[in-house]
Amino acid sequence: MDGYAVRSEDTYMADEDNPVILKVVGRIRAGDTPNIQVKSGEAVEIATGAPIPKGCDAVIMVEYTEKEGDTVKIYQGVAPHENIQYCGSDIMAGELVLRKDTVLSPRDIGALAAIGKKKIKVKRKLRVALISTGDELIDPGRPLGECKIYDVNTYTLAASIRERGWDFKFYGIVGDKEEDLVKTIKRAIEDNNDIVILSGGTSAGSSDLTANVIEKLGGEIYIHGMKIKPGKPTVIGSIPGKDGIPKLIVGLPGYPTSCLTVFNVLFEGEKRSIRGHFPLRYISAKGRVEYLPVSVVRSSKGYAVYPVLKGSGAITSLTYSDGYIVIEEGKEILEDEPVEVHLFGNIKFGLSIIGSHCIGVDIILRESNIYAKTINVGSIGGLLSIKRGEGDIAGIHLLGEDGEYNIPFLEKYKVRDAVLIRGYIRRQGFMVRRDLPLETLEDILKNIDRYRFINRNKGSGTRILFDKFLEERGIDKSKIKGYNIEAKTHSAVGMAVATGRVDIGVGIETVAEMYNLRFIPIGEEYYDFLIRSEKLEDENVIKFIETLKKVDLPFKKPLNCGEIIYRC
Amino acid sequence: MDGYAVRSEDTYMADEDNPVILKVVGRIRAGDTPNIQVKSGEAVEIATGAPIPKGCDAVIMVEYTEKEGDTVKIYQGVAPHENIQYCGSDIMAGELVLRKDTVLSPRDIGALAAIGKKKIKVKRKLRVALISTGDELIDPGRPLGECKIYDVNTYTLAASIRERGWDFKFYGIVGDKEEDLVKTIKRAIEDNNDIVILSGGTSAGSSDLTANVIEKLGGEIYIHGMKIKPGKPTVIGSIPGKDGIPKLIVGLPGYPTSCLTVFNVLFEGEKRSIRGHFPLRYISAKGRVEYLPVSVVRSSKGYAVYPVLKGSGAITSLTYSDGYIVIEEGKEILEDEPVEVHLFGNIKFGLSIIGSHCIGVDIILRESNIYAKTINVGSIGGLLSIKRGEGDIAGIHLLGEDGEYNIPFLEKYKVRDAVLIRGYIRRQGFMVRRDLPLETLEDILKNIDRYRFINRNKGSGTRILFDKFLEERGIDKSKIKGYNIEAKTHSAVGMAVATGRVDIGVGIETVAEMYNLRFIPIGEEYYDFLIRSEKLEDENVIKFIETLKKVDLPFKKPLNCGEIIYRC
Known part of the structure; x- marks a missing residue:
């Protein structure tokens, strides 16, 4: 403590009204080597961490003293040894400071510094060889050939390995040829890696290939196929290394999420x-x-x-x-x-936006730079999430019986404590490939049983609109080829039409433009935002609404855009 | 899915008893670019991830098929588009993949790989300059002068900064001279660090020094002193950098635990x-x-x-x-x-060992290589922790009224569901500096009011033993100088005597030897282990007892060492 080193017996009689006066015979700071012998009636000014001079047996805190020239008034008595730390009370010679096999935390490193250890021997980091297999894989940064995909698993695994504090080495992409795989695994083992991880191709056959190669290299298979989803095609085995120690070989599934999930299950990191x-x-x-x-x-x-x-x-x-x-x-x-x-x-x-997906939401988020999580569960799903108090904002576009948008559904589903904010107007219609002889609504109605359609999922606003369109015109759903084929997003519809898998889809104009498709409008709809009332004060929600009002969107904005149009 | 690409209408009639037979007209693997037009009655063998050939609109899983020569039997119908993923259903062109300011997780890195991004622009890591201040500090690895201590904070802070993914740079130890500190902080700011962290000397004055220097360098003080414990002397301010942007200056307290705690409070890492x-x-x-x-x-x-x-x-x-x-x-x-x-x-x-501290426990843990947490709360504290179901093992040495060790206390405190394992015999006695004319118990008894003693804390077995010793001989406690001075460990006692702060201490022979002190025995005691019954099956507890039995300890072991001597 900062204060005065004293002989405690000198201070016994001290109190607020009757201070004891001691003569200050010196000053000791931390790091000093004092050579003072303190006698009765004397005190030494002392700083925290400084050594206690001989003769003193306690320190009185500076708060209870008052200096006057070369004396100090002591306003409180101290017990012997008060405010003194003895040598050995923290760590004594011969005491265990850190146990073998400790993972060094900042605090452990502090303990090593405290005992003067600048360098210690540690175990080397685990070395993991990463091999991607599959003829369809291309390394990111290179041009993507037709029907190829970029290698993802090497990178997610490398980042996960680094998170665990291990080292990794890339061995690149190996095609589905057994001899190539044998060569690469051999090299990885010769390089003294502890573990070789293969992230399989997407094909089920790749786990068999991995198992074959392990056996061919004199290894042992421990597990071939796991009763989990995802992760069925996982292979675990070992191959003896140069040092005779078996090196673990793990063949992970190819799907990125499967691969990372199984990696996390097998190589458990921090449990959270x-x-x-x-x-x-x-x-x-x-x-x-x-x-x-x-x-x-x-x-x-x-x-x-x-x-x-x-x-x-x-x-x-x-x-x-x-x-x-x-x-x-x-x-x-x-x-x-x-x-x-x-x-x-x-x-x-951040902000939870749960509901129907719209590119307008992406634009608002990008422009406002709000961090948000968007979960696409369709308009009805969004409405229910607001009702349950989960989502903050739900984008909805639901056409009621009487042609009114959204509000009838809030009443029907008994949503409470929420407001509906007017959003923007989207044009819905048919998306058609430009090479087809379909230019007007009449062309489509005339040929409605000839062309292949793609529909949207149940509960989506677009599906409801399409159903209403058919009903009003008395068109039998069963006559429509593909009525039961459900795409989950506007863009999936756009892509299906653009690539020629189907001829006609239903969706919003913006997406039709994006895929360079002909757009034949069937109606306008309100894409509005349902917001939980208690979230209206949230700064991100305020920012979202402000951005909605002022940002340029590829949609028509009504005059009351961004305003509350209904409270429930 | 692995299986067969088909025209779904061909499969509608298929079931277990009436398979549909299709002609296999080709095979497509992932990465292939197919050029096949599939007609009615035909199928193509296909692997997961492979592109769908023209004419097909569904994939039937291999599990529901049987190949026969160049035909395949289909045992289940598929709906149109089943087991097919459409382009754009995952990520479409123009869609937002990662938001600005995202901290890249392995999954985000996967998303970047998936869209072919090998390199992206990221913000540079935060740069933190680390300066230690205090005349008493010595860098670990160098010889420790008298009354000096090693610099700990630089290392705990560096490790904590690395944990957060930031960069640090050491600027070494600066003494308590203002001009040196001014020079070093100036250099740290010129080096374009974002934050300069000083971990103060132990003295309260060092925060004033930091504050002075910030002002001298044209900076601003935001906080000087915080109403928290520990951390009162914290200083926060800023100094303008070359680029005009103010650089944060933080002066942390000097005590290692205070320093790290305040760092964690100010620079919150992961909240857990x-x-x-x-x-x-x-x-x-x-x-x-x-x-x-x-x-x-x-x-x-x-x-x-x-x-x-x-x-x-x-x-x-x-x-x-x-x-x-x-x-x-x-x-x-x-x-x-x-x-x-x-x-x-x-x-x-790991194992929780809560009770009286003994060097024997350290030896057992070292030899058995068990990971354990030892909490020193004295014998009574250990006994109560076992009673409350907290500690696994408690080392206790409690002398009962009738001279029996430990067991009377288990009854007195009504401990249940525990066993007492016989440990070893420790000699307790007086530790005396070798230069004093005290060689026998009689010498001490004769001079008991002349020399300065140091006692152990209440609740410790040694204290109980010492009290009994005094009582049996009718010695008045108040006659003993230092009776009320309490050291918390044997080693603190040893060190106090060895350094001449006191003349006589009470403790175990092993520690007297460690500090090269004369040892005058006053009695033998049983240091036993109280263990929760339900933990007797625990592999670490079993290992602990096995090691206790066989390891060489600097104590006498009774024949029944390691055996259960009492159940409660």
Whole structure:
């Protein structure tokens, strides 16, 4: 403590009214080597961390003293040894400071510094060889040939390995030829890697290839195929290294989300999980433990956990997932129940936009630079998420019986404590390939049973609009080829038409333009924003609405854009 | 999916009993560019990830097929578009993949790879300049002069900065001279660091020095002194850089635990906390928010949270702390209540050894290489922790009224569901400096009111033994100089005697030998191990007992060492 080193017996009689006066015979700072012998009636000014001079047995804090010339008034007595730390009370010679096999934290490094250790011997980092297999893979940065895809797994695995504090080395992409794979694995083992990880091609056959190669190289297979979803084609084995020590060989599935999930399950990093509520209904894989990727949002009751349903082949399954939930083998349906989420890393929260997807939302987010999580569950899904207190904002475009947009549905579904903000007007219509002889609505109506259609998913505003269109014109749904084919986004529709898989799709004009398709309008709709009332004060929500009002969008904006048009 | 690409209408009639037979007209693997036009009645063998040939609109999984020569039997119908992923359903051209200012996770890196981005522009890492101040500091690895200490904060801060993914640069140790500090801070700012962190000397004056220097360099002080414990002398300000942008200057307290705690509070890393139970009584700092370092152990009811009470100057406060709890300003006493622990990192659990400290335990742990957390709360504290279901093992040495060791206390304190394992025999006695004319017990008894003693803390077995010794001989405690001075460990006693601060201490022979002190025995005692019954099956507990039995200890081992001598 900063204060005065004293002989405690000198201070026994001191109190606020009757201070003891001692003669200050010196001053000691931290780092000084004092050579003072303090006698009765004397004190030494002393700083925290400074050594105690001989003769003194206590330190009185500066707060209880008053200096006057070369004396000091002491206003409080101190007990012997008060405010003194003895040698050996922290660490004594011969004491254990750190145990073998400790993972060094900043605090452990501090302990090493404290005992003067500048260098210590540590184990070398685990070395992991990364090999990607599959004829379809191209390394990012190079031109993408037709029907090829970029190699993703090498990079997600490398980043995950670095997160764990291990080292990795790339061995590149190897085609599906066995001899190439043999050569590369051999090289990886000769390079003294501890683990060789192959992220398989997408094909089921690639796990057999990996298993073959392990055996061909004199190794052993421990596991070939796991009863989990995703991750069935996982292979685990070992091949003896130069030093005789077997090197672990792991063949991971090819789908990026599967690959990363199985990696996380096998090479557990920091265990981190949260509990949340799963508000939807999900039918689980039969006969396998399922690791379902999920996205987590804050809800009024804690956390809401949404499945990421794009499939483990999709990249956006990766970026949208905060973690996964484990559905045990016997469990068939997950519905409206609490779940535990194993996190991939930190959850990035921000604004939760749950509802119908629109490119206008992307533009607003980009322009406002708001961090948001968008979950596309369609207009009805968004409305329900607001009702449950999960989403902050839901984009909806729902055509009611009487032609009114959105408001009738808020009443029908008894949404409470929310407001509807007027958004913008989107033109919906048919998207048609430019090479087809379909230029007007009449052309389409005349040929409606001749061409191949693609529809949108149930619960989407576009589907409701299309159904109404058919009903009003008395057209039998069963006459429409592809009526039951459901695309989940406008862009999936656009792409299906643009690539010639179908002839006609239904969707918004903006997407038709994006894919250079002919657009034949069938109607205008209001794409509005349903917002939880309690979120209206949220700075991001305010920013969102402000941006909606002022930003240039490829849609028509009504005069009351950004204004509350309904309260429920 | 692996299987056959088909025209879905061809399969409508297929079932288990009436398979549809299709002609296999080709095979497409992932990465292939197919040029096949499939007609009615035909199928193409296809691998997951491969492009769909023209004419086909669905894939039937291989599980529902059987190949026969150049035909395939289809045992189940597929709907149009089943098992097909459309272009654009994952990411479409123009879609937002990653938002600006995203901290790149492995999954985000995967998304970049997927769209072929090998390189992207990222913000440079935050650069932090680290300066240690204090005349008493010596850089680890160099010889430690008298009354000096090694610089710890530079290293704990550097490791913490690296944990956050930032860069750091060392500017070394600067003494307490203002001109040196001015020069070093100037250099750190010229080097384009974003933040300059000074970890102050231990003295309170060093925060004033930092504040002075900030003002001298044309900077601004935002905060000088914080109402928290530890961390009062924290200084926060800024100094304009070459680019005109103010660089943050932070002066942290000098005590290692204070320094790291305030760093963690100011530069919040990942937020991680757990809830646990605080079983003891702790009197909090008045008028300040207190950040109390704690050690966490698993208990039968969740987590038990023990304060780390060595003081923020102690290094072991650092290594023993798993995190800290926040005691709000108005709260005076923390006692037997739930607390939230803000974690420094992962909690390393392992065996919990809570009780009296003995060097024998350190030896057993070192030899067995068991990872354990030892919390020194004295014999009574250890016994109570076992009773509450917190500690796994407690080392105890408690002398009962009738001369029997340990067992009477188990009965007195009504400990249940535990066993007492016989440990070893320690000799307790007086430790005396070799230059004093005290060679026998009689010498000490004759001079008992002449020499300066140091005692052990209440609740320690040694204290109980010493009290009994005095009582049996009818010696008045008040006659003993220093009876009320309490050292918390044997080694603190040894060091106090060895350095001449006191003349006589009470403790075990092993420590007397370690400090080269004369040892005058007053009795033998049993140092036994109290173990929770449910932990007897634990592999680490078994290993601990096995090691106790066979390892060489600097203590006498009775024949029944390692055996259960009492069950309660």
